[in-house]
Amino acid sequence: MSGESPVNRTESLARVIRFGPFELDVRAAELNKNGRKLLLQEQPFQILLMLLEKPGDVVLREEIRQRLWPNGTFVQFAPCINTAMQRLREALGDTANRPRYVETVSRRGYRLLGKVEISDNNTALRAGETNFKRSLPTSVLRSKVLSSIAVLPLENTIEDPDGDYLSDGITENIINSLSKLSGLRVTPRSTVFRYRKKATNPQAVGRELEVEAVLAGKVTQRDGALLVSVELIDVTHGAQLWGERYNRRLSDLYEVEEEIAKKIFESLRVQLNGKESATGTKRFTENSEAYQSYLRGRYCWNRRTPQDIRKGYRYFQQAIENDAGYALAYSGLADCYSHLCSLGAIAPKEAWARAKASAAAAVALDPDLSEAHTSMAFVRAFADWDWEHSDQEFEYALELDAKYWLAPYWYAMTLVARGRYEEADRWIAKAFELEPLSSVIAHGAAYNFLMSRRYTDAIQVCLKAIDIVPDYPLLRMHLGQAYEQESRYEEATAQFEKAVQLLDGEALAAGPLAHVYASGRHPQKAREILQNLVKQAETRHVDKYSVGLVYIALGMHEAALDWFERAAQERCPWFSFVAMGDPRLDRLRSDPRFEALLRLMRTA
Numbered sequence: 254m255s256g257e258s259p260v261n262r263t264e265s266l267a268r269v270i271r272f273g274p275f276e277l278d279v280r281a282a283e284l285n286k287n288g289r290k291l292l293l294q295e296q297p298f299q300i301l302l303m304l305l306e307k308p309g310d311v312v313l314r315e316e317i318r319q320r321l322w323p324n325g326t327f328v329q330f331a332p333c334i335n336t337a338m339q340r341l342r343e344a345l346g347d348t349a350n351r352p353r354y355v356e357t358v359s360r361r362g363y364r365l366l367g368k369v370e371i372s373d374n375n376t377a378l379r380a381g382e383t384n385f386k387r388s389l390p391t392s393v394l395r396s397k398v399l400s401s402i403a404v405l406p407l408e409n410t411i412e413d414p415d416g417d418y419l420s421d422g423i424t425e426n427i428i429n430s431l432s433k434l435s436g437l438r439v440t441p442r443s444t445v446f447r448y449r450k451k452a453t454n455p456q457a458v459g460r461e462l463e464v465e466a467v468l469a470g471k472v473t474q475r476d477g478a479l480l481v482s483v484e485l486i487d488v489t490h491g492a493q494l495w496g497e498r499y500n501r502r503l504s505d506l507y508e509v510e511e512e513i514a515k516k517i518f519e520s521l522r523v524q525l526n527g528k529e530s531a532t533g534t535k536r537f538t539e540n541s542e543a544y545q546s547y548l549r550g551r552y553c554w555n556r557r558t559p560q561d562i563r564k565g566y567r568y569f570q571q572a573i574e575n576d577a578g579y580a581l582a583y584s585g586l587a588d589c590y591s592h593l594c595s596l597g598a599i600a601p602k603e604a605w606a607r608a609k610a611s612a613a614a615a616v617a618l619d620p621d622l623s624e625a626h627t628s629m630a631f632v633r634a635f636a637d638w639d640w641e642h643s644d645q646e647f648e649y650a651l652e653l654d655a656k657y658w659l660a661p662y663w664y665a666m667t668l669v670a671r672g673r674y675e676e677a678d679r680w681i682a683k684a685f686e687l688e689p690l691s692s693v694i695a696h697g698a699a700y701n702f703l704m705s706r707r708y709t710d711a712i713q714v715c716l717k718a719i720d721i722v723p724d725y726p727l728l729r730m731h732l733g734q735a736y737e738q739e740s741r742y743e744e745a746t747a748q749f750e751k752a753v754q755l756l757d758g759e760a761l762a763a764g765p766l767a768h769v770y771a772s773g774r775h776p777q778k779a780r781e782i783l784q785n786l787v788k789q790a791e792t793r794h795v796d797k798y799s800v801g802l803v804y805i806a807l808g809m810h811e812a813a814l815d816w817f818e819r820a821a822q823e824r825c826p827w828f829s830f831v832a833m834g835d836p837r838l839d840r841l842r843s844d845p846r847f848e849a850l851l852r853l854m855r856t857a
Contacts, residue, residue, distance in 0.1 A: 270305050271370040273354060277301065282489065284344065296321055297341035299491045304355065304365035313362040320491060322454055338363065399521040401464040403440035404428050406449040408471045420472040422548030423510060430514040432656050440464060443690040447721065459488030466494065466521060479503045483513055485520050495520040504541035543575035543582065550585050557693065557725060559598040559756065565589050580619035587611035587628040594826055597761035597796035601823045605636035623654035627663060634667040635829045638854055643667055658687035662694050665701065672833045674705035692722035699731040704834030711735040726755035730762060733769065738836055742773030760786050764799025768837060771806030779803055798827040802837060814846045821850050829854065
């Protein structure tokens with residue numbers, strides 16, 4: 254085009270840059286000297302590009318810091334710049350004292366000496382006659398289609414941890430939006446959230462995660478205002494593909510999330526098929542307050558402690574109060590009741606009734622919502638022992654959204670309950686494909702290993718997950734049980750004591766601890782716990798399966814069966830989960846009363 258400026262023409266043609274005896278292939282990121290390839294690491298390469306963009310001008314150390322460590326995430330950058338410059342000079346055969354190519358400008362930065370020539374095929378321009386713009390790496394990247402991205406947890410910049418729900422929620426929703434695109438590989442939530450609240454270099458994290466682009470940013474919420482700053486970084490070149498700062502009302506949260514997702518699509522040149530949209534995920538409510546309550550609810554749900562789950566269902570209830578047609582909130586409410594029941598924190602009769610009503614409301618409001626059918630599938634399995642219809646609900650949930658990790662994970666749990674351990678292995682593997690570092694899925698894997706008597710595998714998966722999430726009580730319980738089955742009673746005791754602490758003394762952990770005491774020759778301690786649990790059961794809900802475990806360990810089988818019958822009648826979740834394979838119940842398996850309970854569970 255006749256109106257194209259020399260600068261734009263230089264950018265569009267730039268492929269090879271020559272200076273002295275050196276030749277830099279920008280697209281290949283290769284430096285050659287007289288035809289011989291030189292080894293040049295990423296940071297020295299980036300500094301060289303900056304010098305080549307401004308031949309003869311000073312490149313400030315602060316400019317280098319901003320290019321190599323954006324967002325101020327790397328605080329000790331001065332020695333790193335010095336090291337990178339030393340490596341660059343070594344590659345060029347240069348020295349700081351007698352520079353031929355790179356000159357140090359005292360206390361300011363660096364300057365490239367000599368002439369620079371930019372060329373592509375037979376076309377050449379002298380950079381000294383034009384202003385070779387700093388955006389060279391980005392302009393080169395615009396010709397590429399990037400197919401993988403990691404969305405790092407956005408930083409909550411205010412000291413109040415209550416704001417974490419917002420930064421985590423925005424991060425998760427952007428991940429969900431991007432994950433729905435078939436042509437883009439998105440690093441799962443459980444993997445990127447390892448970097449939450451850690452000072453990180455996005456480019457280095459991107460290389461570690463083996464992705465081509467990284468989104469990083471910050472969120473501030475104050476007095477109804479929402480401030481979000483984000484930037485999309487190319488991992489190979491360290492260049493900013495796109496960046497934006499939003500100063501909006503908190504009620505504009507949906508719009509901000511959608512705009513960020515759309516800009517990422519455009520910047521990565523993602524190829525959409527005819528069914529995919531660049532405007533983000535479906536809106537499930539138009540009520541901003543309901544949406545914020547929902548984000549708070551899911552934030553608490555993800556923490557998985559009884560205290561947080563109780564907070565979670567209150568937030569989901571608030572979301573429903575603000576929008577009675579909010580299907581996702583009903584699904585979240587159902588999941589909270591199911592999980593509180595599983596943790597022994599609420600009576601099964603009450604929990605299952607509320608979970609079933611909430612799941613039914615979610616399905617009725619949005620029949621095409623995978624989360625709703627997943628919630629209903631779990632309830633049908635463990636509240637009703639209606640395995641056939643549970644399977645159908647899971648099948649439909651997976652058909653609606655194959656990337657919703659909770660569906661294959663919970664389906665695997667129903668298979669374990671029915672003793673179909675090999676099938677459960679396959680579905681747990683599918684869940685891990687979606688969320689490789691999920692502590693929740695790890696708990697399910699350990700649970701399957703325990704029931705199928707693979708104790709070494711259970712120990713390994715628990716230890717690995719506990720290293721990431723040390724305060725997840727179910728992992729502690731499963732590790733304790735695996736140790737107990739290997740007669741490692743002291744180690745088992747330590748794990749159950751930690752679980753008792755995390756579950757505020759609930760029977761779900763106290764009962765197995767007493768079982769270990771009895772098995773490890775401390776029957777008096779077991780009796781003391783048993784006496785306390787039986788007394789509590791007179792005035793409040795106590796997990797009856799866990800009480801039965803103590804009676805078994807003390808050799809009181811008839812009393813144990815009495816408690817197991819009560820557990821089965823009220824659909825105690827842990828009776829459903831493990832009665833089929835729990836090795837601690839092996840002494841009862843030939844008893845007609847116990848056989849009748851298992852038949853009832855299989856055929857109900």
